[in-house]
Amino acid sequence: MPPTLYWRLFHLSPIIMLVGMAAGGLLIIRSILVWGVEDTDYPFGIDIPIAAVVLAVWGCVIAALLTPSRSVLARRDGVNESAALVWPLGRRFRVWMVIAAPVCGLLAAMTPFPIPVALGWDPEIPASLLIGLPFAIVLTVSSVALVWMILRGVMHGVEITPTHLVARGYFVTRRYPRDAIVSVNAVTLKWWPNLVLSTLMKSEVEHTLQLSLVGGKEPVLYAANSHEHDVEVGAEIVRAWRQGAE
Structure with missing residues (x-):
């Protein structure tokens, strides 16, 4: 897939995920009603x-997004002319969220x-x-939180650009200037983020990335857990990329 097309689909992936969610939900509900009741x-x-x-078409597009070409992946020597995905970071749960x-x-x-x-809007069910x-x-x-996480499933992880590190976590996206990373x-x-993420993902979550920034802040990138x-x-x-700015 050409890099330009990949990046367009990547940034449109929440909408693509919404299409898969809607089609999957409709197919499951109608199948249960027709053959299961x-x-x-x-x-x-x-x-x-x-x-x-x-x-099926959604599945093909998602498969392409989950197998990016080398042209959009960050190099281990840190030399990237444009934005690139640090694919190993976040990989553990990226596929799981897409399948879900x-x-x-x-x-x-x-x-x-x-x-x-619960408010009693259904006359046949008493309010509770x-x-x-x-x-x-x-x-x-x-x-709602789970749906939001799933919509961000393809984008989950870390991207590096010539000027910033972009961490797309489960709920929010954070950007860190390259020259601010020490x-x-x-x-x-x-233990507590481990417990929350392990409960949320139904699987043990242990390792991730931590940055040290100018000024003393040390943010933990939950987008990078794997x-x-x-x-x-x-x-x-990421270290090789950061050193390239020196």
């Missing part, structure tokens, strides 16, 4: 094959309902303000 009359419709085709997108579409479709149900409403709020917030280190997460070897390789790439 007994004693109901939900006919097979043209929307099912259309959703399947869209999901179609199933997450089902979750997104259910997100608007818990709070209204004491227990049901707090639970519904937590469930809704968690669902050192780069592979570190083990402290296996220890990946983080070490990523740190080497």
